[in-house]
Amino acid sequence: MKPARVSFVRRAKKATVFAAFCLFVAGCATAPLQDLKPGERPALETDEAGFWMVTDRIEAKLSTSGRIVKDPKINAYVRGIICRLTPEHCANIRLYVVRTPNFNASMMPNGAMQVWTGAILRSRNEAQLAYVIGHELSHYLRRHTIQQWRDARAKTDALAFFQLATALAGVPVVGMVVQIATMAGHFGFTRDQERESDRLGFEMMVQAGYDPREAAKVWEALLEEKDASDEPKKLIFFSTHPASEEREKTLAKMAEELGDNGGLVGKDKLAAVTSIYRGKWLRDELRHRDYPRLEVVIKQQIESWGQQGTLHYFQGELYRLRGEEEDAAKAVAAYQEALSTNDPPAQTHRALGLVYWSMDRPAEARAAFENYLLADPAADDRPMIESYIQQIKGGVS
Amino acid sequence: MKRHLLIAVLLLALSACAQYSLVEAKKQEIGGAYTVEAQIAWNKSSEGKLEIWTVDGPSLNAVRFFKGLGDGDALFKIPRKTKEEAKLPTYRSGMTPNDVMDLVADSVARIGANDVQTRNLRPIDFGGNPGFRFEVTFYSSDGLELDGLVAGAIVEEKLHMIMYTGARLHYFPKYKEDVERLIGSVEMI
Amino acid sequence: MTSLAGQGEYAGIRRCAAGAARILIVVAVGLYLTACAQTKAFVQSKDFERPSETVRVLLMPPDVELYELTTAGMLEPKADWTESAKTNVAYAFESILQERQANLLFYDSAAGKLAFDDAHLQAIKLHSAVGNSILLHKYLPQMALPTKKETFDWTLGEAATALRDTYDADYALFIHFRESFSSAGRATLIIVGALLGVGVRGGSQVGFASLVDLRSGDIVWFNRLASGTGDLRKADLARGASEKLLTEFPL
Numbered sequence: 120m121k122p123a124r125v126s127f128v129r130r131a132k133k134a135t136v137f138a139a140f141c142l143f144v145a146g147c148a149t150a151p152l153q154d155l156k157p158g159e160r161p162a163l164e165t166d167e168a169g170f171w172m173v174t175d176r177i178e179a180k181l182s183t184s185g186r187i188v189k190d191p192k193i194n195a196y197v198r199g200i201i202c203r204l205t206p207e208h209c210a211n212i213r214l215y216v217v218r219t220p221n222f223n224a225s226m227m228p229n230g231a232m233q234v235w236t237g238a239i240l241r242s243r244n245e246a247q248l249a250y251v252i253g254h255e256l257s258h259y260l261r262r263h264t265i266q267q268w269r270d271a272r273a274k275t276d277a278l279a280f281f282q283l284a285t286a287l288a289g290v291p292v293v294g295m296v297v298q299i300a301t302m303a304g305h306f307g308f309t310r311d312q313e314r315e316s317d318r319l320g321f322e323m324m325v326q327a328g329y330d331p332r333e334a335a336k337v338w339e340a341l342l343e344e345k346d347a348s349d350e351p352k353k354l355i356f357f358s359t360h361p362a363s364e365e366r367e368k369t370l371a372k373m374a375e376e377l378g379d380n381g382g383l384v385g386k387d388k389l390a391a392v393t394s395i396y397r398g399k400w401l402r403d404e405l406r407h408r409d410y411p412r413l414e415v416v417i418k419q420q421i422e423s424w425g426q427q428g429t430l431h432y433f434q435g436e437l438y439r440l441r442g443e444e445e446d447a448a449k450a451v452a453a454y455q456e457a458l459s460t461n462d463p464p465a466q467t468h469r470a471l472g473l474v475y476w477s478m479d480r481p482a483e484a485r486a487a488f489e490n491y492l493l494a495d496p497a498a499d500d501r502p503m504i505e506s507y508i509q510q511i512k513g514g515v516s
Numbered sequence: 517m518k519r520h521l522l523i524a525v526l527l528l529a530l531s532a533c534a535q536y537s538l539v540e541a542k543k544q545e546i547g548g549a550y551t552v553e554a555q556i557a558w559n560k561s562s563e564g565k566l567e568i569w570t571v572d573g574p575s576l577n578a579v580r581f582f583k584g585l586g587d588g589d590a591l592f593k594i595p596r597k598t599k600e601e602a603k604l605p606t607y608r609s610g611m612t613p614n615d616v617m618d619l620v621a622d623s624v625a626r627i628g629a630n631d632v633q634t635r636n637l638r639p640i641d642f643g644g645n646p647g648f649r650f651e652v653t654f655y656s657s658d659g660l661e662l663d664g665l666v667a668g669a670i671v672e673e674k675l676h677m678i679m680y681t682g683a684r685l686h687y688f689p690k691y692k693e694d695v696e697r698l699i700g701s702v703e704m705i
Numbered sequence: 706m707t708s709l710a711g712q713g714e715y716a717g718i719r720r721c722a723a724g725a726a727r728i729l730i731v732v733a734v735g736l737y738l739t740a741c742a743q744t745k746a747f748v749q750s751k752d753f754e755r756p757s758e759t760v761r762v763l764l765m766p767p768d769v770e771l772y773e774l775t776t777a778g779m780l781e782p783k784a785d786w787t788e789s790a791k792t793n794v795a796y797a798f799e800s801i802l803q804e805r806q807a808n809l810l811f812y813d814s815a816a817g818k819l820a821f822d823d824a825h826l827q828a829i830k831l832h833s834a835v836g837n838s839i840l841l842h843k844y845l846p847q848m849a850l851p852t853k854k855e856t857f858d859w860t861l862g863e864a865a866t867a868l869r870d871t872y873d874a875d876y877a878l879f880i881h882f883r884e885s886f887s888s889a890g891r892a893t894l895i896i897v898g899a900l901l902g903v904g905v906r907g908g909s910q911v912g913f914a915s916l917v918d919l920r921s922g923d924i925v926w927f928n929r930l931a932s933g934t935g936d937l938r939k940a941d942l943a944r945g946a947s948e949k950l951l952t953e954f955p956l
Contacts, residue, residue: 169782173770183826185630185655218631268781275777276890283897349603406622408603442608469614477610502638503613503648510646538851559850571852572859573838660830685831686862686922 152262157207167228167265174227181215181233188216188236196392197234200249203327205256212259220403222341226255228264239393240400241340241416243423245385246324246333253327254320261319263312270309317366321373330382331374338367340419348412390424398429398464405433410441431457432467439474450474465495469504476507485511536561539569545705549583549676550643553701555694564593575656577682577691579698582668585675591623609673613637613648616675620652620666629654629662642669642676643702653684663688667699678702742910742932742946746953747843747857749925753955756875760807760956763874763919765829766814767794769882771937774908776890786886786938793943794882801947807956810872824867832879835859836915839927858923865922874919876956881913882946884937910935912950926955 161167181187188194193216202209213231221237232255234248242248258264308316325331342363397420404413414437421430435453438446454471457463472487488504488511498504539558545551546567558569558579567581568574582591590604605622608615617634625632632654640649647669654662661684668677680695682688771786799809839859842850868877886908887895898905912930917923930950936942 163785163788165784166781168784169772169787172784172787173782176770180659183830184657184659185661272775272777272779272781275779276775279777279890279894280897283894283901283903403625406605406625408605408622442610473612473614476612499635500614500617500637506639506646507612535847536850557852559852570850572835573842573850575834576838656834658830658833659826660834661827683831683834685827685864686860690862 152266154260155208155262158211161265166268167262170265170268171229174229174231178213178215178227178229178231181217181231186217186219188218190216193239193392193396197239197248197252200245200252201232201256204249204253204323205260208256208260212256218400218403220400220406222344224251224255226259228259228262230259232256232259236396236400237404240397240404241337241419242389243336243340243386243419244333245389246329246383247337248389249324249327249329249385250320250334250337252320253323254316256323257316257319258308258312261312261315263308263316267308267312314366314369317370318373321370325377325380325382328382330384331377331380332371333384335367335371335374338363338370342367343419344412344415347415349409386423394424397424397427398433401429401433405436405440408440410437413437426456426460428457428460428463428467431460432464432470435467435470435474439470447474447478451478465491465498468494469498469500472504472507476511481511481514536570546581547583548705550702550704552581552678552698552703555697556691565589566591566593571691572687575660575683576687578680579695580679580681582675582677582679585677586673589675591620592627607675611670611675613639613650613670616648616668616670616677617650617666620679624652624654624664628657630657630659631655640667642667642699643704645669645671645704649699652681661685665692665695671704676704742930742935742949744928744930744949744952745844746926746928747839748953748955749857749923753925755956758806760876761810761872761874762802762807762916762956763810763812763868763872763877764795764798765812765877765879767791767880767882769794769880769937770884772883772885774885774887774891774906776888776894778891778906780885781888790882790884790937790943793937793940794880794947796940797944797947798878798880801944801951802956805954805956809878810874812872825871828861828864828867831861831864832915832917835861835924836879836881836913836927839915839924840913840929843927844929857927860924861917861922863922865917865919868917869919876925877917877919879913879915879917880950882910882937883912884908884910884935886936907933909933910937910946912946914950916955926953928952928954 161171194214197216198209198214201212201214205212211230215231215233216239217233217235219235219237221235222241223233223235224238225233227233232252234252234255238251239248242251321331321334324334345363401417401420404416407413417430417434417437421427421434424430431453435450435457438450438453451471451474454467454474457467458471468487468491472484472491475481475484475487485508488508492498492501492504536559539554539560541554541557543551544554547565556571558571561568561570561574565583565585567583569579569581571577585591585607587609588606590606592604604626605619607619611619614637617637621632621634632652634650634652637648637650640647642648647667649665649667652664652666654664656662662681663684664679664681666677666679668675670676678695678699680688680692682691769787769791771783771790772780773783773786775781795811802809841848842853843857865877868874891905891907895905895907910930910932914928915924916926918925928950930946930952932946932949935946937946
């Protein structure tokens with residue numbers, strides 16, 4: 120009799136406390152905000168001004184971090200997209216093209232926008248990049264950061280007293296569960312905010328005269344990459360952006376409703392500015408050693424840009440570095456493919472030499488190293504390559 | 517109670533950073549792999565298999581001794597794995613000096629350095645073995661310019677390497693000659 | 706498309722150090738917080754001789770940020786509080802130094818935080834790396850460097866000349882303050898908690914300062930302040946905190 124009663128009391132307590140918490144939290148959803156007006160700065164005494172202050176400091180650090188791509192041509196190009204999407208706000212937005220592999224872009228509440236080179240690399244035309252930028256602009260214009268902070272503050276404020284109450288009531292378990300649920304909401308923007316930015320970003324790109332069908336294709340390509348990845352859960356982008364399939368479908372449906380609006384796709388326009396960086400940025404992607412994922416990225420690049428020396432060279436690098444069975448042969452094939460184009464990077468010869476050497480084909484290795492030094496007589500690593508040639512000669516004789 | 521908790525947290529965090537011990541200016545053995553002749557006194561700590569010497573603190577100047585890395589070994593150990601750091605590039609037997617240079621550049625970039633550039637790869641004698649050396653420059657995640665010097669050799673499929681990094685202003689040049697002498701004094705065990 | 710959280714990239718090569726430095730601050734706040742402020746200063750040399758004539762001291766842009774502690778203990782940055790704190794701190798330092806026959810020059814950051822010219826930028830970044838090393842290796846006994854047990858000889862070396870050349874100053878003074886205050890909700894929680902026997906942390910004040918000899922580049926003095934009270938928003942209390950932070954100041 121007694122134990123049953125205790126258990127009942129506990130359950131009753133749990134239920135009451137939980138109901139009280141739900142009431143609490145329901146009461147603390149904060150009022151929605153007006154959109155940011157062009158040139159608007161929050162008043163100094165507001166919480167929003169505090170976030171501008173902190174992000175000003177973060178921005179100052181970012182701008183001098185050594186990660187920023189300074190090339191005026193690419194900056195002018197991306198800025199042009201921002202201004203096309205939002206002519207009235209573009210003067211108040213500071214753009215940072217950040218040299219980082221991976222698909223990402225972000226926006227600080229103070230108007231500092233980061234576009235990662237990994238996102239530019241993966242954009243197959245200007246419309247796709249415009250969608251990504253429009254999405255980020257929406258976070259800024261809708262003031263999502265401060266909205267998110269106010270919601271989080273209200274929720275955790277309630278939680279703090281709630282936890283004292285649960286501690287008193289002797290039911291810490293409920294407190295734990297609620298805490299975890301609330302903390303999860305702290306990280307990044309909420310799903311609702313992401314959905315809103317998807318929709319607004321889409322509307323902005325349509326308004327600016329881009330082809331709406333390109334928006335969903337951004338997700339489509341990323342999903343293919345994610346599915347291939349060794350560690351799909353570890354991709355930063357997807358960890359904060361759940362339900363990508365749903366978003367892809369929503370965007371595709373919205374585009375379908377609009378039909379072909381004759382909008383700009385801008386493939387050549389994008390390529391004219393970014394193609395010279397493709398090799399450098401693909402090299403950055405190799406750092407992650409996530410080979411299946413990079414295989415997809417390179418495949419997508421070849422689909423977009425055709426049989427280019429650089430792309431096949433990196434295909435070869437991928438196989439050579441991975442070094443699984445058959446990979447040496449695959450690497451040789453890719454390098455040879457690169458060499459059959461009219462623009463192979465000089466390093467292709469060196470890479471071919473290295474892979475032949477590892478395959479114990481010294482004569483071909485030596486020839487490839489010699490070709491490398493012919494293709495790039497001023498090569499920075501010339502003394503090392505010459506020493507390889509000497510070693511091979513020594514081994515042969 | 518709270519104090520105890522804080523102390524526990526502190527100790528936990530510090531357990532990843534070993535304490536420092538004195539390295540006297542004399543012949544020193546690097547983990548049974550090779551010896552070097554130290555010209556000045558250093559402070560030594562270790563991070564897994566990696567031995568680190570510094571004078572003013574590792575972010576200002578540091579000599580990292582890699583000893584006998586084998587197949588599948590990464591250069592650095594990350595105490596707390598974050599999403600983006602699941603996979604550090606690893607050493608593989610059969611690597612050439614060119615591959616090792618890329619391995620160093622990629623590893624340094626993966627743990628937070630920006631705009632990593634390598635140059636001047638060339639053959640040297642490393643403790644009586646055919647070895648290599650090259651230079652590296654990068655920015656710390658805070659944007660401080662750093663210079664680096666790397667020398668090593670692959671002996672019986674194992675990578676032995678000494679990497680010196682320091683702030684380009686003052687701290688790297690200050691001990692560069694001492695490190696050159698360290699590298700010149702390597703004797704394999 | 707991540708939020709700000711996505712920017713937390715750390716220098717892994719220095720991760721251990723940076724992590725420990727952050728923890729140092731937490732511990733400084735957690736362990737030393739008493740009603741009175743605590744300081745611990747280091748000087749390069751006990752025999753430091755102050756030049757007899759008036760010296761020119763360049764005050765670098767004070768790195769000051771004030772926060773409100775929400776009920777749940779999150780920190781909300783406060784721009785208006787920070788503004789008044791910066792003004793108060795600059796005024797306090799100017800008047801204290803004047804009393805010590807030192808002219809305070811203000812580093813011109815009016816052009817915008819982003820427009821530091823390169824030579825200064827790297828000198829300032831070097832100073833912050835040096836400052837972190839000092840905090841780590843001088844204030845945390847577990848991280849002490851055996852070769853530096855008896856000495857305090859960190860320097861910016863020739864990097865300091867860029868600052869000296871622009872301002873014709875003898876010394877540069879770097880100041881860092883972080884202060885937090887309990888919100889009304891937090892204050893209530895502290896009281897309720899106290900009644901229930903649960904300790905709830907309130908606001909705090911932490912400061913660091915260093916003096917660089919611009920001729921040699923040497924850090925001639927370094928101090929850390931930790932306190933459970935203080936209010937830089939008020940001129941008199943800002944003056945008090947500044948005096949405290951200047952404990953053992955050699956000029």
